[in-house]
Amino acid sequence: MLNYIKRPYYSTRIIPFIDKQIIKVLTGQRRVGKSFVLYQLMDEIKKRNKKANIVYINRELEEFLFIQDNKDLNNYLKDKWQEGKSNYLIIDEVQEIRNFQLTLRSALAKDTWDIYCTGSNANMLSGELTTTLAGRYVEFHIHALSFREFLVFHKLDNSFESLMNYMQFGGMPYLSNIGFQNHLPYEYLRNVYSTILLKDVVARENIRNVSFLENLVLFLCDNVGSLFSASNISKFLKSQRIDISPQLTINYLKALTNSYFVYKVSRTEVGGLKIFEIGEKYYFEDLGLRNAIRGFNQRADIHKLMENVIYLHLIQEGFQVYVGKLGHNEIDFVAEKNGQKMYIQVAFTLTGPDAEKREFGNLLLIKDNYPKYVITLNDIQLGNSYKGIIQMNLLDFLNEPK
Numbered sequence: 001m002l003n004y005i006k007r008p009y010y011s012t013r014i015i016p017f018i019d020k021q022i023i024k025v026l027t028g029q030r031r032v033g034k035s036f037v038l039y040q041l042m043d044e045i046k047k048r049n050k051k052a053n054i055v056y057i058n059r060e061l062e063e064f065l066f067i068q069d070n071k072d073l074n075n076y077l078k079d080k081w082q083e084g085k086s087n088y089l090i091i092d093e094v095q096e097i098r099n100f101q102l103t104l105r106s107a108l109a110k111d112t113w114d115i116y117c118t119g120s121n122a123n124m125l126s127g128e129l130t131t132t133l134a135g136r137y138v139e140f141h142i143h144a145l146s147f148r149e150f151l152v153f154h155k156l157d158n159s160f161e162s163l164m165n166y167m168q169f170g171g172m173p174y175l176s177n178i179g180f181q182n183h184l185p186y187e188y189l190r191n192v193y194s195t196i197l198l199k200d201v202v203a204r205e206n207i208r209n210v211s212f213l214e215n216l217v218l219f220l221c222d223n224v225g226s227l228f229s230a231s232n233i234s235k236f237l238k239s240q241r242i243d244i245s246p247q248l249t250i251n252y253l254k255a256l257t258n259s260y261f262v263y264k265v266s267r268t269e270v271g272g273l274k275i276f277e278i279g280e281k282y283y284f285e286d287l288g289l290r291n292a293i294r295g296f297n298q299r300a301d302i303h304k305l306m307e308n309v310i311y312l313h314l315i316q317e318g319f320q321v322y323v324g325k326l327g328h329n330e331i332d333f334v335a336e337k338n339g340q341k342m343y344i345q346v347a348f349t350l351t352g353p354d355a356e357k358r359e360f361g362n363l364l365l366i367k368d369n370y371p372k373y374v375i376t377l378n379d380i381q382l383g384n385s386y387k388g389i390i391q392m393n394l395l396d397f398l399n400e401p402k
Contacts, residue, residue: 004036005153005176009316011040014140018045019086019114023104023133026118028142029260029285030200031192033173034118035092037142041116045088053082055089055113059096069098077103081112089113095124095204101132108136118142120200122258144286145171146316147309147398163395167305168296170288171312189292196289200259207255212237212244216252220262220282221294224304227267227323227330229278253282260285265311268322268334270343270366281323283311302377306394307332307346310375313398314344329362341370349378350391363389373397 010026017024018041026034035058045052055077057064067073081087089107094100094117107113129137145153147166153176156162169175169185172192178184197213207213219233230249237244256262263283267276284290287308298305314321314335324331324343333344343366345359363372364387372389375397385391392400 002036002039004039005173006040007033007037007149009146009149010037010140010142011044014041015044017138018048021108021111021114023108023129023137024116025124025129025137025139026116026142027122027124027139027260028118028120029144030120030196031172031174032142032144032260032285034120034142036173038090038092038116038118042088042090049086051085053080053085053087055080055087056092057090058092060093067097070100070103073097073100073103077107087113089115091115091117093118093120095119095121095128099128101128105132105136108133120196120259121204122260123204143171143312143316145173146313147171158395158399160395163398164298167287167309168291168298170286170291172286172288175288185288186292189286189288193289193293196259196261201255201261205255205258207252209244209248209252212242212248213252213255215240215242216249217256217293220256220284221290224283224290224301225281225307225332227279227281229280261289263311263315265321265323267325270324270326270331270334271368275322276325283308285312287312303346303348306348306375306377309394310344310346310397317401326362326365329365331362331366341368343370343372345374347374347376350374350376360386360389 014024014037026037028034042054042056045054057067057076059065059067067076077089091097091100104115104117107115147163150156150166150171151158151162153173154165156165165180169180170189172189175185175188178188197217201207201213202210215237216233219236230246230253233249234244234246253264257264262285265281265283267279269276287305290308310333311321314333317337319335319337322334322336324334331343332346335342335344343363345363347359350359359374363374366372374389374391375394376391377394
C-alpha cells in the first residue's frame with residue numbers, strides 16, 4: 001500500500017459509485033493529485049474485496065507507452081479479465097490513448113469491468129466521452145489543494161503566515177515533499193508548467209504559434225481578475241508588436257482552459273438571467289504556477305492573489321461562479337449552488353470612506369436577501385457586519401465550509 005495523504009473531500013464523493021455500472025472520470029489539471037485519488041479508491045476496493053482483480057494502466061509510465069490506441073488497449077486487456085472475480089479497470093491519463101472511448105463503451109456494455117479513468121484535458125469530455133458515452137459516465141473534477149488541505153499536507157498552523165505561503169506557492173500536492181526553501185519549489189513548478197503547456201495544450205490542441213501562447217500566458221498572469229475581451233488582448237499584443245487576430249486569441253484561450261490551467265469566468269446580470277458573451281475574467285488553477293511564471297510580488301499583486309484564492313475556494317466548494325454586473329457597477333463574484341447564491345466583494349483593506357463606499361455600496365444595491373460578503377486581508381474594522389453585509393477576513397473565509 002502506498003504511503004499518501006488522503007483527500008476525503010473527493011474520495012467520499014466517488015466511493016458510493018464503486019461497483020456501479022457507470023464510468024467514473026476524474027478530470028483536472030496535470031499534477032493536482034488525480035492519481036493519488038485513484039490510489040485511495042484502489043485501496044478502498046481492496047479493503048472491500050481482497051480478491052478483487054484490479055488492472056491499473058498509467059499512460060505516463062514507460063511500461064505502458066505501447067498502448068497507443070483502442071486496439072492496443074483491447075489486446076492488453078484480453079488476458080487480464082478474470083472469471084469469477086470482480087474486475088476493475090483503472091486508466092490514468094486516458095486521453096493519451098486514441099479512441100479509448102470505444103474500448104470503454106464495449107466494456108461497459110458487456111458489464112465486464114468497473115471502470116475508472118483520469119484525464120487532463122476538457123476535450124476528453126466535450127469530444128470523445130460526450131459523443132460516445134453520453135449518460136454513461138460521471139465526472140469528478142479534482143483541484144489543487146484547498147487551503148485547508150494545504151495546512152494538512154504541509155503540517156502548518158492555521159495562520160496568516162500559512163495563508164501567505166499558500167498564495168505564494170499554491171496547492172500542488174507534491175510540494176509537500178519539496179518544501180518552500182530556496183529555489184526548489186519554483187524550479188519544480190516551472191517544470192510542471194512546461195509539461196502542461198507542451199503535452200496538454202500545444203500537442204493536444206495542435207498549437208502552432210508557441211511563442212504567442214507563452215506571451216498570452218504572461219498576459220493572463222499580469223491580469224488575473226481583470227475584465228477584458230479577446231479583442232482587448234489582441235490590441236495590447238499589437239502594441240507589443242505581436243499581430244494576432246482576436247479569433248486566434250480566443251482559440252488559444254480555449255486551449256488553455258481545456259487543460260484546466262486557467263478558468264474563464266463569465267459575467268452575469270445580477271437579478272436577471274443574462275450571461276454576457278463579451279468581457280470575462282480568468283483565474284489560475286494554481287497560484288504557485290502563476291507565480292513561478294511571472295514572479296511573486298506580494299505588494300503589487302495582493303488583490304489579484306486574493307481574488308484568485310477566493311475563486312478557487314468557491315469552485316472547490318462546488319459553486320458556479322460568475323462576475324456580477326449591476327448597471328455600471330461590478331460585483332466581484334456571484335456564487336451559486338443548489339439554488340442558493342452569495343455575493344462577494346474583495347478588498348485588501350477597508351481604510352477610508354471611499355473604500356467602504358466602493359466595496360459595500362455595490363452590494364447594498366442588490367435587492368435580494370442572499371448573503372453578501374466583503375472579504376479583506378486585514379482584521380475586522382467595522383464589526384462582523386455593515387447594514388447586513390458580512391465583513392470577513394480571508395483566513396476565516398477559507399476555513400469556513402460553504
